[in-house]
Amino acid sequence: MDAGNFCTKPIGYRWRSSTPFIVSCIAIALFTETFLYGFIVPILPEILLERNHVGPSDLQRVTYQILTLYGAVSMASSLFIGELADRAGSRQTPLILSLITALVGTLALAVSTNLWGVFIGRIIQGIGGTAAWIVGFATLRDSIEGSNMGKASGFIQGFVSVGALSGPAFGGLLLELTGYWFTWGIALLLLIIDIVMRVLMIEQRSFKTDCCGSQVGGQGETNEYSSLISDTSTRSYDSLKDDDPEPKHEITALSFYRIIFSQTRVVTALLCSTTYAIILASFGTTVPTHVKFSFGWGSLATGLLFIGLQGPAIVVSPLCGWLRDKVGTKIPATAGFLSLAPLMWLLGAADQPQFFWGRDEGSAKAVYIAAAIGIGIATNLLSSIGTFELTAVVDALESQQPGIFGPNGGYSRIYSLSGLSFSVGLLVGPLLSGALAESIGYYHMNTILASICVSMGITAFTFLGGKASLEIYGPGREEE
Known part of the structure; x- marks a missing residue:
């Protein structure tokens, strides 16, 4: 028994x-x-x-x-x-x-x-x-x-x-x-x-180890709880070759970060996360002041506008998460940044008189609101990009060399990196957008942010991983 x-x-x-x-x-x-x-x-x-x-x-x-x-x-x-x-x-x-x-x-x-x-x-x-x-x-x-x-x-x-x-x-x-x-x-x-x-x-x-120290749901054994367990040892990646199936000793903290940052996908994902946070933070810094002086909107109207910026995530974010599961991060991140570029530009151009919609206040307001809602939808393609991509990288490394990052798999450390990159964006965003809006104006500030989005879209398409792109290369294969 x-x-x-x-x-x-x-x-x-x-x-x-x-x-x-x-x-x-x-x-x-x-x-x-x-x-x-x-x-x-x-x-x-x-x-x-x-x-x-x-x-x-x-x-x-x-x-x-x-x-x-x-x-x-x-x-x-x-x-x-x-x-x-x-x-x-x-x-x-x-x-x-x-x-x-x-x-x-x-x-x-x-x-x-x-x-x-x-x-x-x-x-x-x-x-x-x-x-x-x-x-x-x-x-x-x-x-x-x-x-x-x-x-x-x-x-x-x-x-x-x-x-x-x-x-x-x-x-x-x-x-x-x-x-x-x-x-x-x-x-x-x-x-x-x-x-x-x-x-x-x-x-x-x-549940992998029961209270008496024996394996629950181990190899060749199943029970009613086995389906609940996510056993990383059962993950398979066709593009990975397990050159050494023996578990490795846990590496040092310095080696962990050296291996992680040697992956171009990781650096790109963190850069995407920082840029995404910069874009989000720029709204809180510049939008209330801009709409107050351009459209005469008070706190109520501004609050409703921010619902347009943030509200779509309630419905759209789960759909974007499903898409990332199906195709990886490359396509959503590329589409997100490239779709944000014209919307960011339009947000700045809404009240500009050189464009036909900017000559009428009602049309300018409508364009601004439409651009804000569009941004609220498009940004969901970028949420959790860092978290998702870094998870895929560590999963692949752990599958290649089981136990390389210790019994907990290094996930807290990579999520701390993702959180750090986002926090950097939240700190840089207000400083960058505020300085640009004050020195060159709201329209040109948004044009620069739109250009950054185009650059990031190209970078994401070049370096991020798709559904089938799980190959780990470089120092990640080295014996520590």
Whole structure:
């Protein structure tokens, strides 16, 4: 009799370890992190002016510093978090710790009555949020086959978009209708729900070894849970040749990054992710000011415009994820950047009098809105490109040399690289777009961004991998 039969499985073992529940846990957690990122924006004046006694003349400067701090913390901590997460014995503990950290940071922001407390709270919140993203996607990869990564990430991206849209709206509405502490109570409740879900979740990869130490669902053995396990050793790539089937010793951290960055696909994917973030960040920096002075739009109209920019992701993002699963990243990324180019140009040209539509205010507004909605659709082709491509590269390397990146496969480290590249774009985007808009004008700024999109489309087509392009070459084959 199998020794595993003497082991008692936890209550709710089946549903707690099911792929839908795990994906739901990750989706809700990342929704919460995105929700909290924007939730604070309408509450900041209350925090700074009323509770922390910041002068009105300093409000804009301090607000910018606090909002920028989140991205800076993410950049500074992501690689360190990825390294630690890949060396942890399980994903669950880092997942729970990340949410507890975010909870502590959020609570510090809420109760602070000194400005230094606000900054410390935002730093802690940034570390927790960054860890949640990195470990969340690594857990997702442990729970599903690589061929379904696009659909799963697209589904999650839809939740993230809902969080991005609803965070500022709910923050402002709750503050006005219910008061300061009830508003923060809702945010803290969301984090507590996340923590409870993480405690309930059982990692699928832990089923490979049962509680008595014997293999569950191992070679030649199947059970009712075998179909839930994503066993990387069963992945096959026709274009890969397993020259040495013996597992390799785990390489050093320096060798890991040397191997990863030797792949042109990786560098291209990270560059795509950074450019995508630059484009997204440019909207928040330049659009509100432009539409105010060009069209006379106030905060309500501007908010509705941003729904046009972000809202399509709720529906389109899962479809784009399915497309990436079918054809790889090359075609979606190329199409995304090349379709963005004319739309970005049109966004800048909407009110230009040298074009016939720009001579009539109604036509100019219609063109601007149409371009914004088009951008909101096209950008979904670019979301998760870095995550998806880096996953494919590590999958292929692990299939070629099993265990080369350690027992956790190096996924937290590559997702930290993807997050870092995106954070760089979020930091560079406002600086670049703001400087260009001020020096050469909004139209010419958008023309330059459109040109960058064309260049990136060509680069993506040249270097990114398609569905059948899984060959790993160069130092990735070297013995470490």
